[in-house]
Amino acid sequence: MPRKKYDCLKCPGYCCSYPIIEVKDRDAERIARHFGVALAKAEARYFRMDRTHGRVMRRQKDEHFGRICRFFDTAERRCTIYEARPRACREFPGKDNCGYWDFLAFERNAQEDEDYISTTWHASTT
Helix, strand or coil, rough: CCHHHCHHCCCCCCHCCCCCEEEHHHHHHHHHHHHHCCCHHHHHHEEEEEEEEEEEEEEEEEEEEEECCCEEECCEEEEEEHHHHHHHHCCCCCCCCHHHHHHHHHHHHHCCCCCCCCCCCCCCCC
């Protein structure tokens, strides 16, 4: 098995800021079990329906990216349902490299700041 060349624990959650995080049936059931609630209750609380993608994660406000997955702890910058996370999250980035990590490492090196978070989202000034 190839060794991962990134560290999710040192990332601000770029992939968690995707506008669409698809939730398949098995994912929804796993998340409902994680919280000990019926699937119908989980559907109402945690997901929304998207015309194109079907069931997707609800989102919350985030200081760095504008919006982020509702299960992302914005203070600790960590997933709060890691063991129950959807398949899309389990499979990301799909190989031993992560483009977000490469970008983050480059920016932190350039800024000479190991905690620097580069974003492409900026609050409106109007």
